[in-house]
Amino acid sequence: MLFAAFQSPGPIILEIGPIVVRWYGLLIASAVLIGLTLSQYLAKRRNVDPELLGDLAIWLVLFAIPAARIYYVLFEWQEYAQRPEDIIAIWKGGIAIHGAIIGGTLGTIIFARLNRISLWQLLDLVAPSVILGQAIGRWGNFFNSEAFGKPTDLPWKLYIAPRYRPLGFLNSEYFHPTFLYESLSNLGVFAILLFLFFWGLKNRDRLKTGTLAGVYLIAYSLGRVWIEWLRTDSLMLGPLKVAQVVSFSAISLGVLILAWLYWFKRPLPDVVSPRKQQSISNK
Template sequence: MFTSPGPELFQLGPFALRWYGLLIALAVLIGLNLSSWLARQRDLEQGLISDLLPILVLAAVIGARIYYVAFEWRNYQGAWWEAFAIWRGGIAIHGALLAGTMAVILFCRWRRQSFWDVLDVLVPSVALGQAIGRWGNFFNSEAFGVPTDLPWKLFIAYPQRPAVFADADYFHPTFLYESIWNLLVFALLMTLFLQGRKRRINLPAGALSCVYLLAYSLGRVWIEGLRIDPLCLGGQPPFCDGGLRIAQLMSLGLMGLAAVGLWWLYGRKRALPDLGSTRRGDPA
């Protein structure tokens, strides 16, 4: 059984160190070192990831918050300033992916780098960062699933429960499911990257990014179906009655794009259009 100790690691006067922020910082630090190492394996420009990372993190955080607030605006009407309180949670990974991708495109155009080569060295760190960051949901007692009596159930205190489940004590720890899934995706990406580097498999530029989108989205479609706090299109949580779950729609769309990309690379045996510069590095 899981029970959150609370969102704050410690508080000293007006200063509070929150688990969510600490985990995000840890994910960024690990991602910087991992992606820098992968970039060296692909013979990318030295210091490229260090220059990109601040821009990428800022764009991803802003995009994730805007995406979430846009679909949950009803909760901020009359208190719009709460939309800036990102430390209280409320970010969406698909918003981070969209804004982060746009930032990488613009950065690659500025630095005349191959977009797909750069993205391929970033996606393993993204998957690992998601696995780490999901534990922030645990400490915040958010992003959990429907009630359950499974041995690995998650206890949610009464104030954090939706009214419809006020009498339930234990819920699916969907943060744990997604964290484990992202670790598996990370392991898959690293295996493919290293095997491609050794020329044991054909891994053209962009293939690793397509595998990430396909693998992550496949798990998200299933896990999102368990959650009781989804972003809804035309409906209301916990089940989006009469509407659709935005994350599932986005995941299905990304799976379709990834499948087309892999077909283009391996079916038609053609390189993906470079969204950065016209220069392309060697495939892994």
């Protein structure tokens, strides 16, 4: 069933002299714009000022993208030590979503603290946009011929050119399209979060603040743990795959969040006490 085999057309969309337009950069920019539009729409549905999400988006970009690059470079330092000029070459690929999540969360914490806003309410509003952005961004891996899995003969196999193949698989032509698996998994998580969001509009007393953030951590991480077993280019920490270690930690945190909200029936600790929080209602 070769009709389902596919391969990347290459990382570059357009090249005119020194001007190079790459799929990776276009997809990241598209994910940011689509995510911002979505989060502002969700904010309106929650009667929250959408301009607040526009301000937060700037913080997320400033914190998430550099953190994603730093995270990746640190775990691939042996490679970048040989060519330090490539450390800032983010357009060539090489960012880690867990680094982006950590950086974005840090930026959101600071933003919430400075503006005296509930961190968990902000996280609930951006969680659907974040996972949708991840689903879009994964296609950058496709165009860069990276983040693919082990060799396979499945009908939906991905052809990888010899120059992109890992040393142990130079004689293999077709690999698991793990970027596609994760993109589809992320779309599934996106659907779950949207369902919970709109269900929560009709059941405000039952959907507690912080729920979407907790569900995001669990649902995304469960998919990532499975997909990481198929990857051949995982970031490693000794014998352990870093993404799996972080994912198991995120699952534990997500379970703790939901247990705190629904088992112990207590509000989550916030960066600003409720009595000091400013209203973020749409005026």
